[in-house]
Amino acid sequence: MAEFKELVNEIKNLDTEKMYGGDFFQTWEKSQDELTATLKTADALRDLRERNISTKVFDSGLGISIFRDNSTRTRFSFTSACNMLGLEIQDLDEKKSQIAHGETVRETATMISFMADVIGIRDDMYIGKGNKYMHDVVDAVAESNRDGILEQRPNLIDLQDDMDHPTQAMADLDHIIHEFGGVDQLKGKKIVMSWAYSPSYGKPLSVAQAIIGLMTRYGMDVTLAHPDGYEVMPEIEKIAEDNAKKSGGKFTKTNDMKAAFKDADVIYCKSWAPFKAMEKRTDLYGRGDFDGIDKLEQELLQQNAQHKDWACTEDMMKLTKDGKALYMHPLPADITGVSAEEGEVDGSVFDRYRNQLYKQASFKPYVIAAMIFLSKFKNPAEILTNLETRGKARQDYK
Template sequence: MIQSSSLEQQLKGRDFLTLVDYSKEEITYLLELANYLKKQQRAGKMEQPLQGKTLGMIFEKSSTRTRVSFEVGMYQLGGTALFLSKEDIQMGRGESIPDTARVLSSYLDGMMVRTFSQSVVEELANYASIPVINGLTDTYHPCQVLADLQTIQEIKGGLQGVKIAYIGDGNNMAHSLMIGASKMGMDVAIAAPNGYQPDPSITKKAQSFANTEGGTVLITDDPQVATGKADVIYSDVWASMGQESEQEKRVEAFANFQVNTELLELAKPDVTFLHCLPAHRGEEVTSEVIDGEHSAVFQQAENRLHAQKALMTALIG
């Protein structure tokens, strides 16, 4: 296992609610640990620092990558993961969040929560005595961005000065990408239609981090402006979970925000395409792009496993 005693002590027992709370050094350590665990797994050397540990996974939103990566990751680390849907626990029937947090803290070594409101995750963390991990809310998706940064680092050889262009809804992905990328000294461009741009308060935080780390943050309503000279282009669905009733309206609003071959040609010749998945092919991205030579979406998806193993090792181990 990689050694950094001061960072190990800083991270042990911490919550992971948003990357706002994590320093560049702490994120770097988590990425190094993710790379190490991936290398060890590829070599057939499965380290198990979480033997006897248990992770409770509370899901109020459905999931493929989050559930499987956390459950498999915990198993590979020697621990046990428990899937808890809102129908499985009393929180879905009116038990208070403080009571749920206190009870689960007496049984578990960590909690991962995938829900709608950021306030739910924050309240659980406030009353829990064990680490709480944000597996996704409507405001942030920090676990995904940890894997994204790992993927970009693998492909581009580093993060400082790399330009990432996010094309689409100014949602939880846009928020977390802005925060994570700006903390690592990257240049971030977000292209979203007016009325769908990121939360200004989160943009302001990202701009502050970028100023400190030597990066930039640009918000625009022009996908072509955002994509110019980009090293990485990132896309997400136009209507997230809970926004299904807005699908038709959003398809119209985002009609000019599709990532296609023409848009890729405005970026650098070796541009990498990323998508957090699931993708709606033919809407936010064409099949030609997502299946093309520039796409790294399945490498990115695999890295959810390694990044989350690193996170659980650091916080729970």
């Protein structure tokens, strides 16, 4: 298949040396070649699977998932990614582990890593905690590997931290690339990352920050829209500004939702908690002040309720380019009249874009599989070619 061979040839010419044996943390830590290799490898793996060719490159091994926040799509995407490469999956339930009895991060990381090839972690609830925890895990398994305790060091995939959601953003980027007909078609396209009203509290900032931190690398016109008081982390805004300058794109901030939606090509509309509030919650959590956390929750719910007009409605969508912007959401969405009395998006808008939203989600297992694949193979193009040449059927129809 010509498309597959083109993908492999492109991967062959990319510098992925640092990905081999490494981890996938935030996208802004990755080079352009490394991001491109991840997208191309994801597409190549998907191509093989769609042609019923097995992508199992392991005949044993373990993928460990640690979810410190609730998840459906990312949890199943990580499981699917491990499975399609031939790894068994084991979820660490911290409530059922010895962590509750004071077991340290260093000890836990080593004990779960015998015969493990990859660890996927989601830790997004507390500012300054999630990404640090992931690095602590990596440091622990690296040390145990150097000391001869672990025969290999499992690589880590960041399944969402307190600053970034790299697997979501990379899957979203792949979706946009396919929708617009190629990465070269993204330059100048306007994507709006907009806050939206939600009747729930404390949604992480990491999706919004992931989008502005990644899409600005591709020459897009990125607009961050939110009511006053719902700012994201200033250091991530700085990353977006710097990226836009380098790529020839734009990064704009506004408190006017209608102005943001005007002539947009892509609308990404999602709720998140204010950065200052998330900092305060982290401080309260650190002090064990759960009454204070409950009080903060009520304050934030009241604050949210002042901005119910921040929603992706039919009238708002009419402001977009030709009234047909691509609507995106990481799911689950708060759908007005369906999952919420009032929420992020009108039911009619969501229904119209339902299949595209499901397509958007479908890229995540392949992106995660690509991240694992590139961490495990020094010559990814060669291994992909070998898989196609081997041609082992994933499913025998006879």
